Amino acid sequence: MEIIKYIVFGFNTLILLYFLAVCSIYITLNIIAFFKMSKYNRTIKYLDLKRVFKLTNYKPISVIVPAYNEENGIVESIKSLLQLEYPDFQLVIVNDGSNDNTLQKLFENFSIRQVSFTPFYKLKSQPIRSVYMSSEYPNLIVIDKVNGGKADAINAGINLAKSPLITVIDADSVLERDCLLKIVRPFMDDENVIAVGGTIRIANGCNILHGNILNVGLSKSWLARFQVVEYLRAFLFGRNGFDVLNGILIISGAFSCFSRDALIKIDGYRAGCIGEDMEIIVRMHRKLRRENPKLRITFIPDPVCWTEAPETFKVLRSQRMRWQKGTVDSILLHKNLFMNPAYGWIGMLVFPYFALFEMLGPVIEIFGYFFFIFSFALGFVTISFAVAFLTTAILYGVVLSVLSVILEELSFQRYPKLSQLLSLIAAAFLENFGYRQLTTWWRFRGMVEYFTGKRHWGKMEKKGFVK
Amino acid sequence: MSKLASRQVGMFIYLGVFLVIHIDIFSFLALTIFALLIITYILVIQVVLLRLLHGYQTKQEQKFFAVWEERIFNYLEGDEKPQTLIKKIRRGKYIYLLRYLREFFLMLKGDDFAKLSSLINETKLQPFLLSYLQSGSPRKINEAAYFLGLAKSEASKRLLRKKLRSENASVFLSSALALARLNDIDAVFDIFRNARHFKFISKDSLLAILSEYTDDVCKPLFQNLKREKNVLIQSITITLFRHFKFYQAGEMVLKIMVYSPSKDVIIESIKFFSTIELFEASTALRSLITHPKAEIRSEVLKALAVLGDESFEQRIWDRMYDSEYEVQYNAVITLMKIIPGSEEKISRFAYGNLKDRAAAIARMVLSERNIKN
Numbered sequence: 001m002e003i004i005k006y007i008v009f010g011f012n013t014l015i016l017l018y019f020l021a022v023c024s025i026y027i028t029l030n031i032i033a034f035f036k037m038s039k040y041n042r043t044i045k046y047l048d049l050k051r052v053f054k055l056t057n058y059k060p061i062s063v064i065v066p067a068y069n070e071e072n073g074i075v076e077s078i079k080s081l082l083q084l085e086y087p088d089f090q091l092v093i094v095n096d097g098s099n100d101n102t103l104q105k106l107f108e109n110f111s112i113r114q115v116s117f118t119p120f121y122k123l124k125s126q127p128i129r130s131v132y133m134s135s136e137y138p139n140l141i142v143i144d145k146v147n148g149g150k151a152d153a154i155n156a157g158i159n160l161a162k163s164p165l166i167t168v169i170d171a172d173s174v175l176e177r178d179c180l181l182k183i184v185r186p187f188m189d190d191e192n193v194i195a196v197g198g199t200i201r202i203a204n205g206c207n208i209l210h211g212n213i214l215n216v217g218l219s220k221s222w223l224a225r226f227q228v229v230e231y232l233r234a235f236l237f238g239r240n241g242f243d244v245l246n247g248i249l250i251i252s253g254a255f256s257c258f259s260r261d262a263l264i265k266i267d268g269y270r271a272g273c274i275g276e277d278m279e280i281i282v283r284m285h286r287k288l289r290r291e292n293p294k295l296r297i298t299f300i301p302d303p304v305c306w307t308e309a310p311e312t313f314k315v316l317r318s319q320r321m322r323w324q325k326g327t328v329d330s331i332l333l334h335k336n337l338f339m340n341p342a343y344g345w346i347g348m349l350v351f352p353y354f355a356l357f358e359m360l361g362p363v364i365e366i367f368g369y370f371f372f373i374f375s376f377a378l379g380f381v382t383i384s385f386a387v388a389f390l391t392t393a394i395l396y397g398v399v400l401s402v403l404s405v406i407l408e409e410l411s412f413q414r415y416p417k418l419s420q421l422l423s424l425i426a427a428a429f430l431e432n433f434g435y436r437q438l439t440t441w442w443r444f445r446g447m448v449e450y451f452t453g454k455r456h457w458g459k460m461e462k463k464g465f466v467k
Numbered sequence: 468m469s470k471l472a473s474r475q476v477g478m479f480i481y482l483g484v485f486l487v488i489h490i491d492i493f494s495f496l497a498l499t500i501f502a503l504l505i506i507t508y509i510l511v512i513q514v515v516l517l518r519l520l521h522g523y524q525t526k527q528e529q530k531f532f533a534v535w536e537e538r539i540f541n542y543l544e545g546d547e548k549p550q551t552l553i554k555k556i557r558r559g560k561y562i563y564l565l566r567y568l569r570e571f572f573l574m575l576k577g578d579d580f581a582k583l584s585s586l587i588n589e590t591k592l593q594p595f596l597l598s599y600l601q602s603g604s605p606r607k608i609n610e611a612a613y614f615l616g617l618a619k620s621e622a623s624k625r626l627l628r629k630k631l632r633s634e635n636a637s638v639f640l641s642s643a644l645a646l647a648r649l650n651d652i653d654a655v656f657d658i659f660r661n662a663r664h665f666k667f668i669s670k671d672s673l674l675a676i677l678s679e680y681t682d683d684v685c686k687p688l689f690q691n692l693k694r695e696k697n698v699l700i701q702s703i704t705i706t707l708f709r710h711f712k713f714y715q716a717g718e719m720v721l722k723i724m725v726y727s728p729s730k731d732v733i734i735e736s737i738k739f740f741s742t743i744e745l746f747e748a749s750t751a752l753r754s755l756i757t758h759p760k761a762e763i764r765s766e767v768l769k770a771l772a773v774l775g776d777e778s779f780e781q782r783i784w785d786r787m788y789d790s791e792y793e794v795q796y797n798a799v800i801t802l803m804k805i806i807p808g809s810e811e812k813i814s815r816f817a818y819g820n821l822k823d824r825a826a827a828i829a830r831m832v833l834s835e836r837n838i839k840n
Contacts, residue, residue: 042606043637046613048573057674057706115834118827120792133838188671388496395503402510409517421518425511 008375015368022357023396029241030403036240037411040301059187060088061180061257062161066153067093067171071100075109077171080211082137086180091140092157093171097126097147111136119159123268125152131160150253151269151276158260158268167257172308174203174211175255179304183257186298194262195284195297197251198304199235201414202228204311213306216414218423223316225427226435227309232424233404236301236411243299247350249285251297253277255305262288262295274455275326282334285346293344303414317442324362324446325455331359362443369437394432401428531563539571542586543579553590561595565614572617587618600626608633609641616645624651631657636665640672647679652687655680659700670699670731674706682711689716698729705735709742717745725751733758734766741770749776756782761791768797775805787825795825799832 063081067074074093081091095103106112112132119128126148134140145156154168165187169175176182179198186193205219218225242248253276266280266287273279281297289295310316331354338355340347372389375381405424408414415421449455542552556564571583587593599611600623608630615623623645630642631654639661646654655677662668677684688704695701701723708716717740724736733755740748748770755767756779768786771779783806786798802809810833817829 039637042609046609046641057671113838115838116827116830118792118824118831120796133835135838138839188675189669190667191669191671385496388500392496392499392503395500395507398507399503399510402507402514406510406514406517409514409521413521418515418518418522421514425514 004378005380008371008378008380011367011371012375012381015364015371018364018368019393022361025353025357026237026400030237030400032244033237033240033407034410036244037236037301037407041411044302058087059165059184060090060163061086061165061167061184062090062092062157062163062260063167063169063180064092064094064154064157064161065169065171066096066150066157067098067102068096068147068150068153069098069100069102070171071098071102071105073172074102075105076211077173078106078110078140081169081175082140083177083212084175084180085178086184088163089139089180090161090163091137092143092161093140094143094145094153094157096145096149096153103142103144106132106142110134110140110142112140112142115141117160119156120162121159121264123155123159123264124271125156125159128156128160148271151273152271154276155268155271158263161260164260165257166260166263167255168253169256169305170254170307173254174206174208174213174306176302176304176306177212179255182300182302182304183255186296186300187257187259190296190298192292192294193296193298194259194288195248195251195281196257197239197248197299198255198257199239199301200231200252200254201303201306202231202309203306204309206306208306216416218415218420219309219311221311222427222430223313223435224309224311225423226431227316229401229404229424229427229431231309232408233401236404236407237400239299240301242350245345245350246296246298247345248297248299249281249346249350249354250278251281251299252305254307273326274322274329278326279330279333282330282337282351285343286334286337289346290343301411303412313438316439320439320442321446321449324359324443325450327354327359328447328450329455331355359447362440362447365440366444397432397436398429401431404428528563528566531560532567535564535567539568543582549582549585549589550591553586553592558591558595561592562610565592565596565610569614569617572614584618584620587614588620588622593620593622596620597623597626600630605635605638608638612638612641612645616641616648619649621649624649624654627651628654628657631661634664636668639665640668640676643676644679647676650681650683652680652684655684655687656691659703670703673703674710677703677707678710680707682713685711685713685716689713689719692716692719692723698727698732701727702729702731702735705732705739709735709739712743714743714745717743717747721745721748721751730760730763733763737763737766737770741773744773746774746776749774749779753779753782756786761789761794764789765791765793765797768794768801772797772801772804777806780806780809787829792828795828796832799829803832803836 063084065077065081070077078091078093093106095106112134114130115133117128117131126146128143128145130144132142132144134142141160143156143160145153148156157168158166165184167180167183183196183198186196202219202224203213204221204224205217206213207215207217218228239248239250256277262284263280266283269276270279270283284295284297289297310319331351334351335355337343337347337351339352343351372381372386376383376386402425405421405428408424409421415424538552538555541547542549565587568583568586572580575583587596593615596611596615599607600615602608612623612627612630615627627642627646627649628651630638631646633639633642643654643658643662646658658673658676662673685708688707692701692704695704705716705720705723707713708720720736720739724733727733727736737748737752737755739745740752752767752770752774755763756771758764758767764786768783771783780802783798783802786794787802789795789798799813802813813829814833817826817833820826
């Protein structure tokens with residue numbers, strides 16, 4: 001009994017230390033994010049973005065849109081993408097072997113005709129069947145290829161992209177009209193930038209017409225509202241904080257921009273990878289920044305892209321399990337970065353943080369709950385202590401969530417009504433009672449599935465925004 | 468004051484040490500909960516207050532804009548003096564007016580712009596902005612520099628030049644932009660000189676600022692280019708010549724390009740020749756068409772497509788077998804543009820060599836061209 005008591009005590013102390021470490025890291029990230037955001041706001045306040053049109057040295061962009069069975073929304077998406085504000089961009093739609101009418105819809109709506117083609121680069125991808133070009137929109141090209149997954153489709157797009165900057169977006173993303181002007185700025189400000197990510201926001205509840213956001217709103221579903229707060233937390237203080245250390249380890253696949261040369265140097269996306277958006281960034285750090293530590297992978301806090309969040313437990317579970325598998329996959333693939341001083345902050349701080357807190361976090365948390373109950377049952381912990389500890393943990397979560405709402409309020413204020421703000425604050429409270437524990441459980445299951453060999457993507461059903 | 472502060476810090480440290488020594492873990496958690504509850508409460512109140520404040524400011528701004536929209540239009544069309552108009556507004560609302568005028572400043576030209584500028588330059592708005600410019604706050608300095616630059620306020624030049632020496636990057640950039648908008652030619656070399664102190668100010672950022680000058684900036688830059696050794700400044704200067712189509716610099720840029728080891732300078736020079744259609748440059752391009760750097764080869768081909776020297780035909784054909792696709796692609800396009808009847812020859816080549824990569828590129832260009840036409 002004494003030995004069990006010591007083991008339980010030891011583990012509980014470990015959990016407590018883990019909790020303190022998480023708190024300290026999050027508070028530090030928050031403080032950094034506050035400073036960075038206020039500096040950023042000062043910089044962009046009087047920046048006339050459209051001045052870029054005056055210049056002749058802007059960098060052309062190829063926007064790659066992988067599409068798989070997107071017949072419902074693809075036409076609206078492309079129409080909206082063609083209206084993006086930028087002086088020179090090429091839109092590359094990659095039909096990844098869809099078995100619905102995606103390609104047919106493109107024929108019907110954009111006057112596309114087959115062109116002869118030869119890939120400019122040799123990134124690995126499934127065979128390309130045909131390439132089409134629109135006679136109506138000269139900057140629109142469509143690639144039809146054998147199905148190979150998202151990463152594979154992006155590689156096919158890169159092989160035919162003509163511009164030095166590559167933006168990758170999801171077919172169902174809704175973009176801000178000036179997103180390209182914003183995302184290209186870091187490349188112009190600093191020649192060492194090789195990749196830029198932007199803030200992704202939840203589009204559920206927004207009024208969307210023809211692929212454009214008319215009014216920003218909040219979904220009636222609390223599940224979607226919780227995710228709004230989660231996204232605010234992840235983007236506004238998570239990524240902002242790490243950006244200061246040049247330690248961005250993930251850029252959302254829904255909207256990212258890369259230097260084409262950097263993508264070619266690292267052989268493009270890794271086909272068949274579960275979390276391709278994280279894996280490619282980790283690989284960039286590992287291969288390119290090792291050679292040239294001056295290179296930067298950065299992040300702009302502007303909301304540039306809106307995406308649909310799952311509103312059912314089933315779809316959300318599938319998404320979270322997939323994300324967790326992606327995180328584990330990327331971390332294990334590049335495990336030699338762990339505590340490797342050759343990679344600077346990435347090796348010594350950011351990568352270990354992701355390994356210990358993002359990858360192992362759910363395991364430690366689940367075991368923590370389990371040991372807590374166990375300790376309580378054996379009488380090692382009093383009821384008052386148990387309640388006090390849980391209350392502290394939950395309140396700490398609430399403080400972090402409310403802080404991210406404040407960051408949003410101080411910066412972009414995209415939710416215009418007071419009622420929306422109050423809903424967000426309510427969501428920031430409520431998500432700590434069940435929702436977070438549930439997502440932790442799904443992430444734990446994702447990990448278990450990963451290690452038991454079930455490494456497939458899972459199915460993501462989306463309602464779509466078409467009106 | 469500092470004694471009081473240090474005494475307070477001391478008390479907090481003492482309290483912290485006392486708590487750590489004397490309380491058990493449960494009491495510590497209880498205290499933490501209490502602190503977190505208070506923090507949460509303060510944060511929530513702060514969010515709501517921020518929103519209410521913002522809502523109030525927005526309403527005030529909208530009210531203000533509704534009144535001033537008509538006033539500004541009447542002012543632009545009528546004979547009202549700027550001083551009389553500005554008298555109608557309290558100092559506390561100057562910033563609203565400036566924000567409202569921002570879009571007008573960016574849009575208007577000619578007499579309307581002059582009238583609008585006099586709203587700042589001949590009224591109390593100017594000393595207000597100059598006081599902002601002299602303040603220690605980067606936010607206020609940036610704001611003032613922006614509007615003084617937009618209104619081309621001559622009175623601010625001296626202060627803005629001082630601000631160019633600031634160690635704060637945003638202050639440097641906003642002052643440089645204002646001086647460029649003021650077309651203060653003498654400041655251009657200060658901008659170059661002081662930009663070197665900042666690690667993260669890129670060529671593109673400087674170009675975005677310097678392109679706000681009028682083409683008057685070209686002459687001093689031209690004089691400077693004769694002795695300038697810094698390749699970054701050479702490259703920026705040549706890009707600006709291209710932007711302003713400064714023909715006089717053609718010959719000198721040609722000399723610089725021939726001897727320059729810098730890829731950037733060579734590429735900017737070629738683009739410049741193409742923009743001003745300097746046919747004399749084609750002889751110099753002859754050697755660059757086989758330059759080891761693909762970007763240069765590619766740029767030469769693009770320039771030849773504009774300059775149109777037929778004597779290059781064979782050399783351009785050779786580039787169709789280049790190792791880089793961009794060079795191959797541009798070679799086909801250039802051939803079709805400058806050599807009469809080449810489309811038929813290229814077509815025969817493209818469809819007669821189905822396994823050849825150069826032919827594949829040619830087929831791609833031809834089919835894209837068909838669709839575009």
